[in-house]
Amino acid sequence: IFCLESSSGTYVSNTGSSSVSDCSEGTYQPNSGQSECIDTSPGYFTSSVRASVQTPCLAGSYQPDPGSITCLQADAGYHVPIEGQSMQTICPAGQYQPQPSSTECLITNPGEYSSEGSTSPSPCLAGSYQSDSGQSGCVLADAGYYSSEISSIEQTSCQPGEYQPLTGQSSCISAARGHYVDSTAATEEIPCDVGSYQPFMSSTECMLASTNNFVGSPGMASQTVCPSGESQPLTGQSSCDVNPEDSGIPTFALIGGVVAVALVIMGVLMRPGSKPQAKKSGKKRRKMKKK
Numbered sequence: 001i002f003c004l005e006s007s008s009g010t011y012v013s014n015t016g017s018s019s020v021s022d023c024s025e026g027t028y029q030p031n032s033g034q035s036e037c038i039d040t041s042p043g044y045f046t047s048s049v050r051a052s053v054q055t056p057c058l059a060g061s062y063q064p065d066p067g068s069i070t071c072l073q074a075d076a077g078y079h080v081p082i083e084g085q086s087m088q089t090i091c092p093a094g095q096y097q098p099q100p101s102s103t104e105c106l107i108t109n110p111g112e113y114s115s116e117g118s119t120s121p122s123p124c125l126a127g128s129y130q131s132d133s134g135q136s137g138c139v140l141a142d143a144g145y146y147s148s149e150i151s152s153i154e155q156t157s158c159q160p161g162e163y164q165p166l167t168g169q170s171s172c173i174s175a176a177r178g179h180y181v182d183s184t185a186a187t188e189e190i191p192c193d194v195g196s197y198q199p200f201m202s203s204t205e206c207m208l209a210s211t212n213n214f215v216g217s218p219g220m221a222s223q224t225v226c227p228s229g230e231s232q233p234l235t236g237q238s239s240c241d242v243n244p245e246d247s248g249i250p251t252f253a254l255i256g257g258v259v260a261v262a263l264v265i266m267g268v269l270m271r272p273g274s275k276p277q278a279k280k281s282g283k284k285r286r287k288m289k290k291k
Contacts, residue, residue, distance in 0.1 A: 005033035009050035022050040026067040039067035042086035056084035060101040073101040077117040090117045093136035107134040111151035123151040126170035140168035144185035157185040161202040174202040177221035191219030194238040208236035 006012045010020040011034045023029050023037035028051040030038075040046055044054040045068045057063050057071035062085045064072075074080045078088040079102045091097050091105035096118035098106075108114050112121035113135045124130050124138035129152040131139075141147045145155040146169045158164050158172035163186040165173075175181045179189040180203045192198050192206035197220045199207075209215045213223040214237050226232050226240035 007032050008052035010034075011036050023052075024049055025051075025069040028052060028054050042066055042068075043084040044068070045070055059083050059085075059103045062086060062088050076100050076102075076119045079103055079105050092116055093118075094134040096121050109133055110153040113137050125150055126152075127168040129153060129155050141170075143167050143187045145169075146171050159184060160186075160204040163187060163189050177201055178219040179203070180205050194218055195236040197221060197223050209238075210235055212240070214239050 006020040008030055009023050011029055012020050013035050025046055027037035027039055028046050030052050040054040042064055044056050045063055046054055047069050059082050060074055060080050061071035062080050064086050074088040077097055078090050079097055080088050081103055093116045095105035095107050096114045098119050108121040110133055111124055111130055114121050126148055128138035128140050129147045131153055141155040144164055145157050147155050148170050161181050162172035162174050163181050165187050175189040178198055179191050180198055181189050182204050195215050196206035196208050197215045199221050209223040212226050212232050214232055215223050216238050230240035230242050232240045
């Protein structure tokens with residue numbers, strides 16, 4: 001008389017047994033003639049009785065506990081790339097996964113970003129941009145540049161007539177009256193020089209003061225007419241000149257003054273005792289010679 005060995009997937013725990021016991025769910029036994037079953041390993045399961053092998057969790061699922069009868073789905077924001085895994089893997093920054101049971105994460109597009117474990121990408125906000133895919137953040141627009149839309153993939157330079165001194169801005173600033181910007185990507189506006197002005201905003205150059213006008217200070221939005229008694233024959237000047245006829249002395253008075261001075265000089269030259277006196281002295285000398 002002899003005893004029979006239990007087959008794989010079964011066991012006999014006591015001596016003198018007349019029957020075998022099936023391995024329960026979550027256990028298995030690959031060998032015959034065994035007294036117990038084996039709990040499934042983490043990353044594996046058995047979902048039926050009398051199992052002779054454990055089954056690995058499929059990619060996209062995992063099982064951290066031993067003796068399991070099923071596997072767990074990977075959560076959104078996570079993935080399980082290969083079978084037989086005991087844990088799920090979080091999606092790294094720059095990637096995301098909106099669906100459960102995923103075997104991989106999705107890479108963010110340019111104009112987007114994501115943090116670790118994201119279930120969806122986030123758009124770059126106005127004032128920032130992202131040129132590359134798979135990024136964990138966006139880049140602030142530089143000074144002199146802007147990005148006006150969400151999900152921008154590049155920054156845009158400020159055009160002539162506008163400027164931007166700050167980073168991370170969604171628009172540029174128009175040059176104020178009395179100022180101008182003559183280049184792209186400018187970080188500041190330039191005041192008009194003396195002798196020039198600009199009445200309009202967003203200008204790329206200044207206007208020269210016209211004749212009989214002047215601009216005496218920088219950064220002016222208008223020119224000033226020369227006051228009464230002054231004029232300016234040139235353009236682009238910072239002041240006016242006093243008119244000779246309006247200097248406060250009448251022209252006829254000036255002419256009369258010049259004539260009067262000339263007469264005084266002539267009178268001095270013609271005074272007795274100058275040249276005639278010299279002639280009289282000569283006659284006396286001749287009389288002295290006759291004696």
